Amino acid sequence: MSLVTASHICVRFGAEEVLHDVSLSLAPGEIVTILGPNGSGKSTLLRALLGIVPVAEGSVTRAPGLRLAYVPQRLMIDRTMPITVRRFLSLPVRTTDTAAAEALARVGMAGREADQMTQLSGGQLQRVLLARALLGQPQVLMLDEPTQGLDQPGEAAFYRLIEEVRHDTGAAILMVSHDLHVVMAASDRVICLNGHICCEGTPRVVSTAPEYRALFGLGTQGALALYRHEHDHDHPADEPHPHHHHHDHHHA
Numbered sequence: 001m002s003l004v005t006a007s008h009i010c011v012r013f014g015a016e017e018v019l020h021d022v023s024l025s026l027a028p029g030e031i032v033t034i035l036g037p038n039g040s041g042k043s044t045l046l047r048a049l050l051g052i053v054p055v056a057e058g059s060v061t062r063a064p065g066l067r068l069a070y071v072p073q074r075l076m077i078d079r080t081m082p083i084t085v086r087r088f089l090s091l092p093v094r095t096t097d098t099a100a101a102e103a104l105a106r107v108g109m110a111g112r113e114a115d116q117m118t119q120l121s122g123g124q125l126q127r128v129l130l131a132r133a134l135l136g137q138p139q140v141l142m143l144d145e146p147t148q149g150l151d152q153p154g155e156a157a158f159y160r161l162i163e164e165v166r167h168d169t170g171a172a173i174l175m176v177s178h179d180l181h182v183v184m185a186a187s188d189r190v191i192c193l194n195g196h197i198c199c200e201g202t203p204r205v206v207s208t209a210p211e212y213r214a215l216f217g218l219g220t221q222g223a224l225a226l227y228r229h230e231h232d233h234d235h236p237a238d239e240p241h242p243h244h245h246h247h248d249h250h251h252a
């Protein structure tokens with residue numbers, strides 16, 4: 001069963017073809033990461049799947065009645081207008097105190113309702129964004145560069161949280177990232193994008209693919225070595241692990 005499917009889509013902005021013949025489908029409980037350099041069309045692909053950006057060719061299908069949450073790459077918070085975490089969670093859909101407290105507890109931010117949004121650290125902000133996305137009990141969660149600006153421990157912690165969310169809610173998670181990192185151990189599947197799909201598969205398969213190496217050069221080898229070490233340590237098999245708890249593992 002597929003929740004969201006793109007079938008041979010092309011997206012053009014004027015004369016520029018940003019996505020060419022891209023196909024992908026997302027199954028329940030899957031964690032999929034889209035990886036690619038700046039400008040490779042990652043955000044555009046998410047937006048096409050969401051129906052925000054029209055496709056010039058091909059088609060996008062979403063399961064009927066699908067509950068989908070999207071956290072965009074950039075959040076426009078007016079720094080001059082103070083807003084608490086609690087009020088933010090009620091935008092744009094008003095939520096109960098109980099639901100807000102539960103969502104904050106799930107992301108490790110219990111009791112932080114009165115905090116000012118503008119005073120949160122990068123990692124805390126990502127957790128609050130995730131909490132708000134979870135309020136609608138999504139079947140699909142799309143996160144555009146959720147670990148941007150986080151340090152490596154922060155990034156690893158965020159990915160562990162994502163695995164917990166998948167385990168607890170069964171949601172499918174589609175994330176965008178621009179580099180292969182130790183945190184990729186959380187992904188069942190990686191799609192390497194550069195206008196078209198260069199290669200895809202388990203993180204291990206993609207990390208050794210010549211297409212991936214050509215796209216990212218040799219600069220990522222350190223991170224790859226680290227990632228492999230951690231991955232071998234945690235998960236000897238290359239199979240997806242949709243129903244296991246990972247948060248007691250140590251990815252970094």
Ligand SMILES: Nc1ncnc2c1ncn2[C@@H]1O[C@H](COP(=O)(O)OP(=O)(O)OP(=O)(O)O)[C@@H](O)[C@H]1O
Nearest residue numbers: 013018036037038039040041042043044045073178
């Ligand atoms: N609304 C738009 N109108 C015109 N061009 C656009 C629009 N949105 C994106 N583009 C162009 O499409 C290309 C892909 O952009 P996109 O944001 O999808 O890349 P990305 O892989 O997410 O990049 P990054 O890693 O820098 O966020 C870029 O060249 C961008 O300028």
